[in-house]
Amino acid sequence: MLKDIIKTSKALSDETRVRIVILLMRNELCVCQLMEILGMGQSTVSKHLGILRNAGLIEVEKRGTWSFYGLSRDKANKHNLDFIRILSSLPKNDPFIQNDEKKLIKVNKRGITFCNTIELGRRIRERSNHAG
Amino acid sequence: MLKDIIKTSKALSDETRVRIVILLMRNELCVCQLMEILGMGQSTVSKHLGILRNAGLIEVEKRGTWSFYGLSRDKANKHNLDFIRILSSLPKNDPFIQNDEKKLIKVNKRGITFCNTIELGRRIRERSNHAG
DNA sequence: TTCCTTTATCACGATATAGTGATATATTAT
DNA sequence: ATAATATATCACTATATCGTGATAAAGGAA
Secondary structure (H helix, E strand, O other): OHHHHHHHHHHOOOHHHHHHHHHHHHOOEEHHHHHHHHOOOHHHHHHHHHHHHHOOOEEEEEEOOEEEEEEOOOOOOHHHHHHHHHHHOOOOOOHHHHHHHHHHHHHHHHOOOOOOHHHHHHHHHHHHHHHO | OHHHHHHHHHHOOOHHHHHHHHHHHHOOEEHHHHHHHHOOOHHHHHHHHHHHHHOOOEEEEEEOOEEEEEEOOOOOOHHHHHHHHHHHOOOOOOHHHHHHHHHHHHHHHHOOOOOOHHHHHHHHHHHHHHHO
């Protein structure tokens, strides 16, 4: 369906969402881990994840209070795999991707711990204020 | 580059632009022919074509006052071919595509003639007003 | 030249989207 | 029950985008 392709294109027309998909190609992540990597507030990240999920690109698995997001294994929208394949063919030396990957490694090393999303959001906001 | 992929995704995140690309997969068309098929004003069509061109998906060839648009043969952005391939794998029975194809055949049959874009735009606007 | 045409671009209004803070819900621990 | 946490959703602002009419630029015919 034309509509499905447009929905997926729209989902991938935002830099933040493409970054999320590329991160999830490596391993699953929860919302607060993505906050840390992306440097964005909890509601922002959650909204982006909703859009990607609605397009069928990613799926969620709840464990306790955490929501773990990963690439969709559902093959309903067969075109989505082609879109993912395009993203996976991106060269690894892209500065954005490299930077995210560095943070991903750090976040993975720490593992899942209580991070207090409200506090974390505040720290993130401060960082970006300092950066200008 | 990540930026290129996002630019192409954004270009294909609009229904009108996807319709244009699918039409141009069949044969080249000028702006006023696309107006007729899409049922949109000249400035709108021209703007969409500019976005698709900026993304490297299509290219233009001027002949006299006419600008003929077709799929880009430039291989600079190698991912664009993958996007085009996704669109070309769409089933032909999609209602939107079928309708456009019908109009494409009619427009092709008529060929290139002076159509007076301002008048044409007025007629198009009237049609859409009648349709609601 | 003057007139008519096609196309690109500008300015505008209406709508859509990104990012945010506050709030609501749900889970877990005490 | 109460407290702390993670997440989703709502309401809001700032910004971006779509579609349009008017205008400008450029080619072709009289």
